[in-house]
Amino acid sequence: MKKISISVLTAISVLLASLALNPVEAAQADASVEEKAETRETVNKNFRDIQGHWAQAAINDAIQRGYVDGYPDGRFLPNHQVSRAEFIKMAVSAMDIELGSSSSGSWYTPYVKAAESAGIYKAGDFANNQLTQRMTREEMSKLAVKALGYKDVEDKQWMYLASKDGIISGTAPGVISPQGTTTRAQAIAVIERLLQVKNGKELPVDKYAVAAAEVYWHKTNIFSVAPEIFNGPDNNNNSGIKSWKISNMKFSGKDGTTLLVEELLAINWNDPKDPNRSLLPSKNELSYRTYSGDWAKFTDDLKCYVVVVKARIVINKNPKGYPITDRVNLQIHGYNGVPTGNSLIMPSVIESSNPRKKVYGLVIPKEKFSTDGSLRISIESISAGAPIISQVLSRSILIK
DSSP states (O other): OHHHHHHHHHHHHHHHHHHHSOHHHHHHHHSOHHHHHHHHHHHHHHOTTSTTOTTHHHHHHHHHHTSOOOOTTSOOOTTSBOBHHHHHHHHHHHTTOOOOOOSSSOTTHHHHHHHHHHTSOOTTSSSSSOTTSBOBHHHHHHHHHHHTTOOSOOTTOHHHHHHHTTSOOOSBTTBOOTTOBOBHHHHHHHHHHHHHHHTTOOOOOOHHHHHHHHHHHHSBOHHHHSHHHHSOTTOOTTSGGGGOOGGGGEEEOTTOOEEEEEEEEEEETTOTTOGGGGGSOOGGGEEEEOTTSOEEEOOTTOOEEEEEEEEEEEEOSOTTTSOOOSOOEEEEEEEESOOOTTOOSSOEEEEEOOTTSOOOEEEEESSSOEEEEEEEEEEEOOOSSSOOOEEEEEEEEEOO
16 A cells, blocks of 8 residues: 555656646656657647637648657646747757757757857847846747847847748737747747748738837837838948938937937828827827918828827027927928819818827828929928037938
């Protein structure tokens, strides 16, 4: 009787020890490579917690590829958080990066060294060197972008590049959650998409995620929301998106009065699902100044973008000369032509009659306009006799 009890307790102890492992270690301890290869298809069908899951197809593919497995109790735990080390292990295994020999260190040491050799990870890529800590979505994007071979990437640009290539999508419309946790399902989805892009496949893109990632990167989304206006094919290394510099968003006049641009957003008026459309009042509360000086209401069929700016004076050396400190003048130069009536063929000032949704900026046309070949976006102080303080934020080649 004692022998039976000891055997049962031993079995329970082994099972509990296995369940206490992280998903990668549990998968490694579950069976030999040969046994897993023979039973993978059967076990795959029995993972009860992936049935109907949004990532079920990607998880199935990952299991078939052999770079991830489930728990020995028949669960996969798709919503379990992934550590940095676990993601590196999965990415290295999925991309068939050769492992070197390692006689010391943690279970993940060979995978980390392989990732370093392949150029997809280096010490210092994370805020600290704790590889067993949870991985954020931004960190996951960083490794994915490196695996795609991008060079000279700016700080916070990782999620923009990953979303632009279809590697990641938003957690909600227009929300990218850089510091959000990474789950097993999310990690697998990203790795599966990464493999597809590396094989030359063009993936569908979440345009709202791209725009949000652009704002996270350099505080504007004009190049994603209105690319045909501000980032067309004629732009080069000194124009379009490459002309935008974060350093230009804070600038000063000769007397030390300093302006700060916090955001410059383009909103697609003709896209009711545009996440930033909520910043604008209804069409009956939003007007633009016409050529004659009157105000015309927005309509559903007005083909346009609304460009709004959030900026302020942060250091005011001349309060009388710069009495308005909570907003600025937004200018877009380069449009030409002569508007008539209510026609919208060049930038026009907007006005909101909704006191809860005051916006400052311009409306620009999508059609029936012409330019001098170049568009320049600039910010100017609102002055009362004092010298105007201005800064050009971007230059775009647009021949139309």
